Amino acid sequence: QGTHPEIGANIAKKFNLPQELINPILTHHDDKPADLISVIVKVADAISGARPGARKDSLENYLQRLEELERVATSFAGIEKAYAIQAGREVRVFVEPDKIDDFKAFQLAKDIAKKIEGELKYPGEIKVNVIREMRCIEYAR
Numbered sequence: 001q002g003t004h005p006e007i008g009a010n011i012a013k014k015f016n017l018p019q020e021l022i023n024p025i026l027t028h029h030d031d032k033p034a035d036l037i038s039v040i041v042k043v044a045d046a047i048s049g050a051r052p053g054a055r056k057d058s059l060e061n062y063l064q065r066l067e068e069l070e071r072v073a074t075s076f077a078g079i080e081k082a083y084a085i086q087a088g089r090e091v092r093v094f095v096e097p098d099k100i101d102d103f104k105a106f107q108l109a110k111d112i113a114k115k116i117e118g119e120l121k122y123p124g125e126i127k128v129n130v131i132r133e134m135r136c137i138e139y140a141r
Contacts, residue, residue: 005029049123050087062088065122072119073112073128078104090127091116097134105132 002010009026024038033039066084073082073091078099083092093112095105109130116126 003029050089065120068120069116069122069126072115075115076108076112078108086127088122088126089124090129093128093130095130095132097132100132102132105130 001007005026005028009022012022012025020037023034024041027034027038028041028045030038030042033042066088069084069088069091070082073079073084073093078096080094080096082094084090085092091112093108095108100108109128112130113126113128116122116128
């Protein structure tokens with residue numbers, strides 16, 4: 001029993017793998033990997049986990065989670081569109097620049113994150129990226 005890093009490290013020990021391989025297995029969920037092999041294992045785990053269904057999730061549940069994430073993000077005023085990306089690990093929120101100024105965009109990111117924390121269940125963390133874009137076009141003739 002234990003977390004999957006602990007179980008993986010125990011299996012590696014049973015097969016007498018070197019400590020240089022056991023440590024990355026054990027610590028690949030840590031915030032700051034200790035060495036290059038740990039970084040590689042952490043990246044491989046993230047790539048593997050980002051695939052739909054990789055974490056015993058059905059495609060239907062996966063799509064529902066993405067839709068719920070977008071629904072929560074678009075429930076605030078002044079939002080044009082929201083897109084759940086990176087297998088639901090990030091939501092990009094596009095705001096109406098004439099209604100949301102820079103300070104409100106910053107506050108909106110915090111508010112959306114707080115609402116996601118309160119309403120949704122998800123593994124790991126979700127990055128909330130609020131984008132306020134102003135385009136000015138003029139033609140020289």
